[in-house]
Amino acid sequence: MNIALWITAGLMAAVFLLSGFGKLFVPREKMAEMGNAARWVLDFRPGTLKAIGALEIFGAVGLVLPAVLDIAPILVPLAASGLVLIMTGATILRIRRGERKAALGDATYLALTAFVAIGRFAVEPFVG
Template sequence: MNLALWLVAGLLAVVALAGGAIKALTPKEKLAATPGGAWTRSVSAGGVKALGVLEILAAAGFTLPAATGIAPVLVPVTALCWTALMAGAMITHGRRGELRFAALNLAYLALAVFVAWGRFGRGTFTG
């Protein structure tokens, strides 16, 4: 169980880091032209970059607390925050009719729920 939780948290960290870096470093106009990026047209450039920074922080929160042993409870807290972020992404893509992106967000949400459930429950780092 512990290995599965580590693998899922690692996968989510990679997803969060990649998505966050793209949002934080790519100009909004270029993002808007990519598949699934049209939502950026209705958000300020600062808003897009802020989401990118949140995703980068999520990548750190999925891995660093457990790897360092410093406040490992932040891993499931990060997973809960990620579920909220993915719920918002699902709603945004769903309203735009981008169902494949909404489904991908649902998959990420489900993985984060697994991490939160496992790390708050049976797969805690302390016992």
């Protein structure tokens, strides 16, 4: 189980790092041109998108770095819980916009981050 949690946390960290940096450094108009699934960015102000991107980056770092450095590894399930909240909001947004396929993808990320949160809180915690 520990290996599955590490793999899932690493994959989710990569996904959220890429997503977060995209929200920080790619203008929202350019992101909206990337396809219908990215048009949601026009519903938010640029500052809000940057805040979401920063939270995703902090969450991604929190999924892996505290455990690797063995400094406050309790931050791993807390970061995963924060990302669960972000993905819950993303899934709700997609459903409200009628983007069912994108909502399914967001719900998958939600489930994977919830797996890490529950796994590190209860099943295989880093702290005794």
